[in-house]
Amino acid sequence: MGDTPQTARLEIADQQEDLPFVGSTAGNSGVAVTSLLKDTGYVTVDPGFMNTASCSSDITFIDGDKGILRYRGYPIEQLAEHSSYLEVAYLLIHGHLPTAAEFDAFSSRISRHMLLQEDFRGLLAQMPRSAHPMAVLGAAIQTMTAFYPESIDPMNPAAVELAAGLLLAKMPTIISAIYRRASGYAMLYPKKGEGYIENFARMTFARPGEDPDLPPALIKAIDTLLILHADHEQNCSTSTVRIVGSAHANLYASIAAGVAALSGPLHGGANEAVLNMLAEIRDSGRDVKTFMKRVKNKEPGVRLMGFGHRVYKNYDPRAAIVKAHAHELLDALGVKDELLDIAMEVEGIALADDYFISRKLYPNVDFYTGIIYRAMGFPSSMFTPMFAFGRLPGWIAQWREMMADPQTKIARPRQIYVGPTARDYVPIEDR
Numbered sequence: 080m081g082d083t084p085q086t087a088r089l090e091i092a093d094q095q096e097d098l099p100f101v102g103s104t105a106g107n108s109g110v111a112v113t114s115l116l117k118d119t120g121y122v123t124v125d126p127g128f129m130n131t132a133s134c135s136s137d138i139t140f141i142d143g144d145k146g147i148l149r150y151r152g153y154p155i156e157q158l159a160e161h162s163s164y165l166e167v168a169y170l171l172i173h174g175h176l177p178t179a180a181e182f183d184a185f186s187s188r189i190s191r192h193m194l195l196q197e198d199f200r201g202l203l204a205q206m207p208r209s210a211h212p213m214a215v216l217g218a219a220i221q222t223m224t225a226f227y228p229e230s231i232d233p234m235n236p237a238a239v240e241l242a243a244g245l246l247l248a249k250m251p252t253i254i255s256a257i258y259r260r261a262s263g264y265a266m267l268y269p270k271k272g273e274g275y276i277e278n279f280a281r282m283t284f285a286r287p288g289e290d291p292d293l294p295p296a297l298i299k300a301i302d303t304l305l306i307l308h309a310d311h312e313q314n315c316s317t318s319t320v321r322i323v324g325s326a327h328a329n330l331y332a333s334i335a336a337g338v339a340a341l342s343g344p345l346h347g348g349a350n351e352a353v354l355n356m357l358a359e360i361r362d363s364g365r366d367v368k369t370f371m372k373r374v375k376n377k378e379p380g381v382r383l384m385g386f387g388h389r390v391y392k393n394y395d396p397r398a399a400i401v402k403a404h405a406h407e408l409l410d411a412l413g414v415k416d417e418l419l420d421i422a423m424e425v426e427g428i429a430l431a432d433d434y435f436i437s438r439k440l441y442p443n444v445d446f447y448t449g450i451i452y453r454a455m456g457f458p459s460s461m462f463t464p465m466f467a468f469g470r471l472p473g474w475i476a477q478w479r480e481m482m483a484d485p486q487t488k489i490a491r492p493r494q495i496y497v498g499p500t501a502r503d504y505v506p507i508e509d510r
């Protein structure tokens with residue numbers, strides 16, 4: 080490739096503009112266009128930010144062509160095998176793997192704060208049981224602004240540290256409470272001395288009058304799925320968190336906005352959509368071929384959910400990890416699921432079909448995660464809240480990085496105006 084040039088020259092009308100390069104340690108470098116409007120009167124146009132880096136970041140690296148994902152340099156495969164969700168949260172937020180003492184302090188602080196105040200529980204209990212869990216989750220996180228005002232100043236590092244800890248501590252309790260309310264069971268309390276994931280699993284799955292059955296495979300699977308979702312650089316919800324935070328909205332408000340973005344079926348909502356799609360195929364008498372024809376004919380509203388990704392043009396490494404463990408986990412939980420067989424059949428057909436090959440469409444993380452959450456006993460409406468639970472440390476880390484970056488400005492894109500030019504107001508009787 081030779082030496083990286085220092086500038087890129089853009090010729091625009093009769094002007095020449097030298098645009099500085101922005102270097103990277105891995106992956107694509109950039110060309111800064113910040114001065115283009117001031118110097119030339121032109122803006123760049125990039126719907127969906129297909130070609131726009133909104134920031135420099137040292138948190139997560141993705142090579143979409145090679146199917147590589149690393150948090151702070153560590154490959155996702157190693158973290159999924161050897162680390163834990165809380166350790167990954169520390170890594171993402173603080174930038175290094177914790178020492179034993181650092182981890183102890185971090186996890187004990189989180190354990191201490193897992194309890195929800197009665198008034199907060201009361202608020203969750205006022206939500207309609209039929210509400211979508213993502214609606215309740217977004218509201219609950221925004222509500223933390225009201226309950227913990229001492230932690231909302233975005234310019235106060237101690238307040239931000241507290242907010243990050245409270246979010247990580249309350250999230251499992253909130254999600255289990257949402258699930259139990261929707262299922263008609265009483266909300267449970269966290270137990271002192273019980274592990275973070277164990278607490279979550281017990282608060283979620285314990286049935287009245289029964290000893291909870293929480294096999295180690297279940298605890299490990301929850302932990303692994305949360306690790307896989309923990310960050311994914313500048314995706315839609317993370318960019319939302321950064322954009323809202325760039326206005327100096329507090330961490331809770333920014334993350335509540337991220338939850339809203341994640342609820343969309345083209346983003347975090349895809350795992351729920353995958354299950355609905357697989358169930359539809361099963362109910363049609365497992366007619367996979369007809370379904371695939373409808374996808375390829377681009378019938379309105381018909382996409383192969385869980386396939387395709389803006390960045391991965393190869394197998395999503397997270398999907399590979401989930402797929403590799405899917406059968407083993409279902410066996411450990413004693414669950415047989417026809418939908419897993421249908422998913423594998425769909426994947427096999429897609430990966431051999433020119434429509435998908437030519438567009439580089441591969442399974443993404445959502446393709447198999449729903450099947451695992453279902454095997455654990457979650458209804459499909461809980462899949463996206465579990466994604467949000469996993470993504471929380473990434474949102475926190477990205478928000479903090481954005482706030483600490485001296486280059487950060489309030490996010491405020493430009494537009495190309497294509498509406499009417501100036502015209503005079505017409506009184507209503509003359510229209």
Ligand code: ACO
Pocket residue numbers: 344345346347349374381382383384385386387388389390438440443444445
């Ligand atoms: N099924 C069928 N065709 C698809 C799919 C799919 N899942 N995804 C993309 N395509 C086709 C498009 O129709 C388009 O075809 P064309 O070139 O003939 O017009 C081409 O592939 C490129 O697709 P775009 O929509 O332009 O790709 P984009 O990067 O904008 O979208 C996205 C990425 C939203 C993830 C898309 O692949 C999709 O809708 N997938 C299904 C939903 C999904 O699984 N989302 C989860 C994403 S991962 C996550 O958020 C955790």
